[in-house]
Amino acid sequence: MTPTPVPYTELPFDALWDTPGIGSPPGGAEPSSDAPWYLPWDRLPAADVAAVRAGLEARSYVFHTSGSTAEPVRRILSGARLSADSTQLARLVHPYAPQAVVSFAPVRHAYGASATMLLPAVTGLPVWFWPTFDCPPPVVPAARIVVVAIPWTFRILRRHPRWLASFEHITFLHSSAELPSEARKLYDSERTAVVEVLGSTETSAVAHRHGWDPSGPWTLFDDVTFAPDAESDSPDATDGVPLTVSGPRLAALPDGSHPARHELDDLIRPLDDRRFLRLGRRAHLVKVNGVRHDLNGIAARLRAALDCADVACVRVPDPLRGETYDVLVAGGTGLTEDAVRATARGLGAAPREIRLVDRVPRSSLGKPLAPRTTS
Numbered sequence: 482m483t484p485t486p487v488p489y490t491e492l493p494f495d496a497l498w499d500t501p502g503i504g505s506p507p508g509g510a511e512p513s514s515d516a517p518w519y520l521p522w523d524r525l526p527a528a529d530v531a532a533v534r535a536g537l538e539a540r541s542y543v544f545h546t547s548g549s550t551a552e553p554v555r556r557i558l559s560g561a562r563l564s565a566d567s568t569q570l571a572r573l574v575h576p577y578a579p580q581a582v583v584s585f586a587p588v589r590h591a592y593g594a595s596a597t598m599l600l601p602a603v604t605g606l607p608v609w610f611w612p613t614f615d616c617p618p619p620v621v622p623a624a625r626i627v628v629v630a631i632p633w634t635f636r637i638l639r640r641h642p643r644w645l646a647s648f649e650h651i652t653f654l655h656s657s658a659e660l661p662s663e664a665r666k667l668y669d670s671e672r673t674a675v676v677e678v679l680g681s682t683e684t685s686a687v688a689h690r691h692g693w694d695p696s697g698p699w700t701l702f703d704d705v706t707f708a709p710d711a712e713s714d715s716p717d718a719t720d721g722v723p724l725t726v727s728g729p730r731l732a733a734l735p736d737g738s739h740p741a742r743h744e745l746d747d748l749i750r751p752l753d754d755r756r757f758l759r760l761g762r763r764a765h766l767v768k769v770n771g772v773r774h775d776l777n778g779i780a781a782r783l784r785a786a787l788d789c790a791d792v793a794c795v796r797v798p799d800p801l802r803g804e805t806y807d808v809l810v811a812g813g814t815g816l817t818e819d820a821v822r823a824t825a826r827g828l829g830a831a832p833r834e835i836r837l838v839d840r841v842p843r844s845s846l847g848k849p850l851a852p853r854t855t856s
Contacts, residue, residue: 489517504542515612556732566685567599577652582608584629596629624649635663659777662785685730708742721748721760774829791841807834
């Protein structure tokens with residue numbers, strides 16, 4: 482039986498700051514589900530677009546970090562800073578001449594507010610919000626599109642090859658620092674491009690790169706500079722230094738003040754005053770017997786090798802080695818703990834435990850959530 486298509490509801494333009502709701506709802510709680518919607522910015526007269534943008538930019542929005550590596554924190558971003566962020570993103574995708582935007586990033590997160598809401602407003606492109614796995618793809622009357630991607634976007638898209646094939650060109654705008662292995666299965670040198678963005682709720686977008694090379698260098702945006710702590714950060718450190726930046730798009734603290742700098746969770750090796758190599762996220766790195774391992778990288782390779790729906794590697798303390806990690810596997814066909822452990826051999830340090838679970842806990846942006854501990 483063919484499922485009934487889910488309509489993409491056209492939202493009214495007169496109160497976009499309330500519907501679909503930019504930023505965190507009261508208390509920081511996340512809604513249980515999202516509905517698909519679209520905004521035909523291209524049908525709105527230029528004067529009306531300017532008026533709606535002014536309304537969006539005149540407000541401030543509260544965001545909570547995902548809690549994927551620590552307890553969630555609250556930050557405030559003005560509409561003007563979100564608009565400045567989306568202008569930077571527009572410059573990145575402009576060379577690919579997109580005609581529409583299809584987004585998977587909910588606007589209650591800073592990335593979604595910038596890329597799903599303000600990027601179409603800045604460019605005048607129509608946008609469709611595709612919220613869930615079981616939602617059908619939108620009907621997009623365009624030849625060239627930008628897909629605003631989050632980690633599980635590529636797994637969803639692989640289920641819709643005919644929809645993908647209907648476009649002349651697709652630009653993937655991805656923000657997570659870890660391009661999933663499924664993404665590279667959609668690579669087509671003539672029809673696809675990927676633009677990666679690195680940032681956080683606290684900083685907005687800070688760096689970017691083009692291409693499909695997972696080890697390629699990142700470049701700071703033109704309004705962002707390195708701002709290392711002179712006492713602790715050595716630019717020549719071979720083991721990596723925290724990515725610490727300064728710029729005009731940093732989010733405000735809960736008291737309304739704006740910090741001069743922010744230290745992200747990413748470890749980097751600077752190449753010059755604008756470029757760097759990213760070594761991984763501190764919360765996802767483990768050092769076993771003097772060797773550092775990137776848990777996100779191990780999870781990506783396991784996900785590609787196993788016939789399963791989802792994989793995550795979670796760092797845990799170890800009384801002998803200091804730290805190690807567990808592997809969480811959800812879904813799959815006939816998988817056993819021994820089979821997963823055998824597949825994991827040679828990918829990095831051996832995991833402590835293999836846990837077959839019903840689902841891997843993730844934020845709405847697809848990031849694995851750190852397990853909650855009780856004292």
